[in-house]
Amino acid sequence: xxxxxxxxxxxxxxxxxxxxxxxxxxxxxxxxxxxxxxxxxxxxxxxxxxxxxxxxxxxxxxxxxxxxxxxxxxxxxxxxxxxxxxxxxxxxxxxxxxxxxxxxxxxxxxxxxxxxxxxxxxxxxxxxxxxxxxxxxxxxxxxxxxxxxxxxxxxxxxxxxxxxxxxxxxxxxxxxxxxxxxxxxxxxxxxxxxxxxxxxxxxxxxxxxxxxxxxxxxxxxxxxxxxxxxxxxxxxxxxxxxxxxxxxxxxxxxxxxxxxxxxxxxxxxxxxxxxxxxxxxxxxxxxxxxxxxxxxxxxxxxxxxxxxxxxxxxxxxxxxxxxxxxxxxxxxxxxxxxxxxxxxxxxxxxxxxxxxxxxxxxxxxxxxxxxxxxxxxxxxxxxxxxxxxxxxxxxxxxxxxxxxxxxxxxxxxxxxxxxxxxxxxxxxxxxxxxxxxxxxxxxxxxxxxxxxxxxxxxxxx
Amino acid sequence: xxxxxxxxxxxxxxxxxxxxxxxxxxxxxxxxxxxxxxxxxxxxxxxxxxxxxxxxxxxxxxxxxxxxxxxxxxxxxxxxxxxxxxxxxxxxxxxxxxxxxxxxxxxxxxxxxxxxxxxxxxxxxxxxxxxxxxxxxxxxxxxxxxxxxxxxxxxxxxxxxxxxxxxxxxxxxxxxxxxxxxxxxxxxxxxxxxxxxxxxxxxxxxx
Numbered sequence: 001x002x003x004x005x006x007x008x009x010x011x012x013x014x015x016x017x018x019x020x021x022x023x024x025x026x027x028x029x030x031x032x033x034x035x036x037x038x039x040x041x042x043x044x045x046x047x048x049x050x051x052x053x054x055x056x057x058x059x060x061x062x063x064x065x066x067x068x069x070x071x072x073x074x075x076x077x078x079x080x081x082x083x084x085x086x087x088x089x090x091x092x093x094x095x096x097x098x099x100x101x102x103x104x105x106x107x108x109x110x111x112x113x114x115x116x117x118x119x120x121x122x123x124x125x126x127x128x129x130x131x132x133x134x135x136x137x138x139x140x141x142x143x144x145x146x147x148x149x150x151x152x153x154x155x156x157x158x159x160x161x162x163x164x165x166x167x168x169x170x171x172x173x174x175x176x177x178x179x180x181x182x183x184x185x186x187x188x189x190x191x192x193x194x195x196x197x198x199x200x201x202x203x204x205x206x207x208x209x210x211x212x213x214x215x216x217x218x219x220x221x222x223x224x225x226x227x228x229x230x231x232x233x234x235x236x237x238x239x240x241x242x243x244x245x246x247x248x249x250x251x252x253x254x255x256x257x258x259x260x261x262x263x264x265x266x267x268x269x270x271x272x273x274x275x276x277x278x279x280x281x282x283x284x285x286x287x288x289x290x291x292x293x294x295x296x297x298x299x300x301x302x303x304x305x306x307x308x309x310x311x312x313x314x315x316x317x318x319x320x321x322x323x324x325x326x327x328x329x330x331x332x333x334x335x336x337x338x339x340x341x342x343x344x345x346x347x348x349x350x351x352x353x354x355x356x357x358x359x360x361x362x363x364x365x366x367x368x369x370x371x372x373x374x375x376x377x378x379x380x381x382x383x384x385x386x387x388x389x390x391x392x393x394x395x396x397x398x399x400x401x402x403x404x405x406x407x408x409x410x411x412x413x414x415x416x417x418x419x420x421x422x423x424x425x426x427x428x429x430x431x432x433x434x435x436x437x438x439x440x441x442x443x444x445x446x447x448x449x450x451x452x453x454x455x456x457x458x459x460x461x
Numbered sequence: 462x463x464x465x466x467x468x469x470x471x472x473x474x475x476x477x478x479x480x481x482x483x484x485x486x487x488x489x490x491x492x493x494x495x496x497x498x499x500x501x502x503x504x505x506x507x508x509x510x511x512x513x514x515x516x517x518x519x520x521x522x523x524x525x526x527x528x529x530x531x532x533x534x535x536x537x538x539x540x541x542x543x544x545x546x547x548x549x550x551x552x553x554x555x556x557x558x559x560x561x562x563x564x565x566x567x568x569x570x571x572x573x574x575x576x577x578x579x580x581x582x583x584x585x586x587x588x589x590x591x592x593x594x595x596x597x598x599x600x601x602x603x604x605x606x607x608x609x610x611x612x613x614x615x616x617x618x619x620x621x622x623x624x625x626x627x628x629x630x631x632x633x634x635x636x637x638x639x640x641x642x643x644x645x646x647x648x649x650x651x652x653x654x655x656x657x658x659x660x661x662x663x664x665x666x667x668x
Contacts, residue, residue: 223659
């Protein structure tokens with residue numbers, strides 16, 4: 001895994017166009033966030049973060065209680081809750097239902113949770129057509145790629161790549177005007193919406209006291225997904241539950257601001273069960289799939305449990321100096337950036353991705369922007385220590401220990417330190433790129449050596 | 462069935478027992494500011510315009526709508542308020558549809574969808590729409606343009622006031638949708654494009 005990770009990081013670093021695309025997109029999202037959470041724009045921003053953290057903590061600490069309350073209320077509104085421990089249980093459920101209802105065409109709105117379990121591939125493997133309808137996700141489905149970013153999935157692609165993709169997959173002439181590309185997708189997908197048998201959405205929140213799923217989006221594809229077909233299935237991680245609808249007053253103020261710098265996203269849908277007597281439209285059947293897929297593994301540790309507070313806004317990606325250089329596809333799983341660096345090792349086990357907790361400068365920016373105050377840097381440190389404990393390469397550890405002992409000795413002997421510095425400056429940086437030092441230097445440029453040390457300059461002042 | 466398995470795993474991890482109660486959650490944070498109606502109207506209009514929507518006050522919404530739909534096809538919801546203001550009965554407006562398939566077919570081809578709204582939120586420029594026999598979901602969704610006529614007394618200060626008035630929307634409807642501006646995307650090169658799946662034009666008329 002480490003070799004693979006290094007290779008992908010390297011590929012991203014040498015791709016100048018990609019570097020520019022990631023840098024500008026994250027910079028824009030970052031600036032827009034800052035504008036909308038500034039003390040003039042949102043004076044009670046810090047109190048809202050504190051409140052959001054307290055609500056999430058309470059909900060996760062009592063998760064079984066709120067899941068059962070949520071389930072009772074969904075059933076009371078005529079819906080059904082299906083618990084699934086992994087991706088194969090999710091696809092078994094959807095396939096079974098599709099078979100019973102003679103359904104063939106599924107429209108999907110954006111959901112990171114379904115990305116976790118490769119739901120589209122599983123369904124298509126069994127002969128169903130499952131179409132992503134968020135513009136970015138649709139492009140990625142055609143390109144057979146994973147999301148590059150939690151909220152801006154196709155952030156790495158240019159209009160020219162999209163033009164080639166549409167030409168190849170949709171059999172249309174080259175079109176590089178973004179407005180026209182969007183209109184083309186609208187036309188193709190509108191037909192899918194109107195013909196679909198089942199709509200599958202994600203969920204941003206599950207509201208226990210209402211039995212409702214809350215879905216937040218800008219395009220309208222999630223509204224169409226949950227309105228046009230006769231069956232709506234929402235797929236959500238079990239950690240998404242919050243106690244009350246009133247808590248949305250807190251979370252909605254934070255989510256869109258943190259994600260895209262909007263005061264509210266264009267559409268917030270609060271959906272509780274199938275359409276009721278007299279309501280003209282809406283689905284006849286309403287299902288909520290509650291997915292574990294490794295989440296319960298994060299619960300026993302009281303400190304690391306907070307990783308499950310995440311509301312998937314992506315703010316930590318946009319602000320992270322590491323994500324902004326190495327991009328989303330360097331990360332081994334669907335979640336990238338700082339949140340991916342703490343979720344992936346915990347979902348999969350630290351042995352799966354031992355390099356991730358180290359892919360951070362520990363600058364702390366991720367923790368600072370997190371709207372639900374997850375202490376990401378602290379969890380990174382804990383995971384680092386877990387990786388080190390699990391690491392069997394005893395030899396390397398001994399070498400490292402020896403190195404640090406030597407360093408400590410040098411730092412406590414100033415005269416020898418100065419002497420070594422003088423010798424070092426006269427020799428210059430090592431030219432060889434071999435050995436462990438070479439690997440470290442291969443992605444870094446060292447600053448030019450000064451003629452004199454600070455101590456020397458101080459003495460001569 | 463994984464239900465019991467998952468709930469058991471959750472309880473074991475948290476050190477809880479089946480059926481164990483919980484302490485009260487932290488009180489919900491609801492702060493409703495005092496804002497005069499004039500200021501609410503002004504803020505709503507400003508916010509909708511900032512999102513590239515159209516917004517205005519009109520003493521005669523019927524005349525405004527009649528003008529806006531000229532030469533176009535329009536479908537209106539079954540809102541009693543629209544009927545009262547003489548909008549549903551305008552020439553060229555389809556209204557009174559109660560069958561889902563018929564409504565879907567009409568909305569799929571109409572140029573403009575006309576609705577009322579249960580509330581509007583002044584500080585974000587948002588329409589609040591509950592799905593009811595009077596208001597279907599598709600009218601504000603399928604046509605490329607959406608016009609909403611909102612009585613001014615329905616303008617709330619913001620989300621906090623909404624959730625203090627409706628602490629549990631599920632008691633009223635299977636669907637509450639908040640609409641803040643026209644449908645948009647920035648998925649290709651972060652370039653903003655309006656009207657990707659929902660209406661690209663939105664007009665809020667404060668009556």
